Amino acid sequence: MRYSIFSLARNALRHHENWPLAWRSPAPKKCYDAVIIGGGGHGLATAYYLARDHAMTNIAVLEKGWLGGGNTGRNTTIVRSNYHLDPNAHFYEFSLKLWEGLSQDLNFNVMYSARGVLNLVHSPADMDAAMRRGNAMRLNGIDAEFLSRDEIARRIPNLECSADARFPILGGMLQPRGGTVRHDAVAWGYARAADALGVDIIQQCEVTGIRIERGAVAGVDTPLGFIGTPKIGIAVAGHSGHVAAMAGLELPIESHVLQAMVSEAVRPVLDTVVTSGAVHFYISQSDKGELVMGGDLDFYNSYAQRGNLPIVEHVAAACLALFPSFGRLRLMRTWGGTVDMTMDGSPIIAKLPVPGLYMTGGWCYGGFKATPASGWLHAHTIAHDEPHSLNAAFTLERFEQGAMIDEKGAGPYAWAH
Amino acid sequence: MLLIPCPWCGPRNQIEFTCGGDATVQRPANDAPIAAWFAYVYLRDNPNGPHDELWLHSGGCRSWFKLRRDTRTHDILASARIDDDLATIAGARK
Numbered sequence: 282m283r284y285s286i287f288s289l290a291r292n293a294l295r296h297h298e299n300w301p302l303a304w305r306s307p308a309p310k311k312c313y314d315a316v317i318i319g320g321g322g323h324g325l326a327t328a329y330y331l332a333r334d335h336a337m338t339n340i341a342v343l344e345k346g347w348l349g350g351g352n353t354g355r356n357t358t359i360v361r362s363n364y365h366l367d368p369n370a371h372f373y374e375f376s377l378k379l380w381e382g383l384s385q386d387l388n389f390n391v392m393y394s395a396r397g398v399l400n401l402v403h404s405p406a407d408m409d410a411a412m413r414r415g416n417a418m419r420l421n422g423i424d425a426e427f428l429s430r431d432e433i434a435r436r437i438p439n440l441e442c443s444a445d446a447r448f449p450i451l452g453g454m455l456q457p458r459g460g461t462v463r464h465d466a467v468a469w470g471y472a473r474a475a476d477a478l479g480v481d482i483i484q485q486c487e488v489t490g491i492r493i494e495r496g497a498v499a500g501v502d503t504p505l506g507f508i509g510t511p512k513i514g515i516a517v518a519g520h521s522g523h524v525a526a527m528a529g530l531e532l533p534i535e536s537h538v539l540q541a542m543v544s545e546a547v548r549p550v551l552d553t554v555v556t557s558g559a560v561h562f563y564i565s566q567s568d569k570g571e572l573v574m575g576g577d578l579d580f581y582n583s584y585a586q587r588g589n590l591p592i593v594e595h596v597a598a599a600c601l602a603l604f605p606s607f608g609r610l611r612l613m614r615t616w617g618g619t620v621d622m623t624m625d626g627s628p629i630i631a632k633l634p635v636p637g638l639y640m641t642g643g644w645c646y647g648g649f650k651a652t653p654a655s656g657w658l659h660a661h662t663i664a665h666d667e668p669h670s671l672n673a674a675f676t677l678e679r680f681e682q683g684a685m686i687d688e689k690g691a692g693p694y695a696w697a698h
Numbered sequence: 699m700l701l702i703p704c705p706w707c708g709p710r711n712q713i714e715f716t717c718g719g720d721a722t723v724q725r726p727a728n729d730a731p732i733a734a735w736f737a738y739v740y741l742r743d744n745p746n747g748p749h750d751e752l753w754l755h756s757g758g759c760r761s762w763f764k765l766r767r768d769t770r771t772h773d774i775l776a777s778a779r780i781d782d783d784l785a786t787i788a789g790a791r792k
Contacts, residue, residue: 531737581717695719
């Protein structure tokens, strides 16, 4: 059923008792033309674009838990494309353009809100870096505007902009088209749209092994039995290393925990996304009214999907340094997601050395905003057995070749990016 | 919170420490093939379970030491001085 004002009105008259299920839950077939491992945003997007753009509809998405129960449901919902290096800038800008039309594409309101993403500048060095990045963005056709301190103080009245602030604000780089997207809706929208094109979405079906015969992919083992396929796409960021190891591959990735947290819900107090590199902090207000905040990794390897209190304290302290008036709010919930941290801070969307095996992963802090482009390019790579020009740089081999895409220049320390 | 047993100072709050990553990677010989250097610099076992790590007691005695920690639960299983063998202290890992 197509969602519209008419379907809403029709179902309202029937007390909303007759809405059809948004997607089926079929039993897996014996074999598929492609199997996508991971039913988060990236895996579901991969399946949707494979079916829509590449006429591959005999495919399955296998999810060990429930749709969007991993990092798709655990991020701070920010989308932006304010990157400096060309491969990242072009990739994330492509993703932002897909976000802009996604609700119409999927016939599902993902609540893309172009409320702007502001990076605060606190020092002359910050100013140089922001100008360099902003100019690089504009050369790549991406929107970037410099705001003075006075302009920021006018736009965000509760931000601490006085000269004697703990972290004085000298200005900020704004990407007006950046903003937020309803994260759960992304998983649900892609799942519904992929299902409508014939994709089988199979939840609570953990892949326990990848079978390789005569040097190429033959299928996957699951608790529901063996599923044959000549093409496997891995979209399990957080656990990429663990799944790739089933095919005998070792990746330049460590799994770390990244925490996020929300305050209690309040009336609208913040209508943009504010970030600060100096204190590594980002904040926005959800439509429910919670202030959604995040900061650094916990800085040690973890698969636990929960972090520890020092980072919560750090995030709260950063919040109060920038927004003293939020000190009266209570923190309501904190949680953690397991993220793939690569050795250069950039993702891997590529063919893997085993024929028929592909992956999108290594998302570090940036997986959510990448979701549409990651799925689009992963699907393209799977269908054509070669990358698109937009993901040609995001190979697994770049580390061995010395062709790193290291936005921060932090070197081969996974937790440093 | 993690209560980390520094082999020199005893159990201390995690905020005194800095994690230095995987303790099992071994620097290859200077004339080792490029593949060995690639593996040393970039590839990590990244286990889902017990993980041997280097930690620095940066807010204490400033010594590096080894720690075995479970990445699923954050349980701390053993610690050892930097030149001691964690495996003989805590039992074989694999």
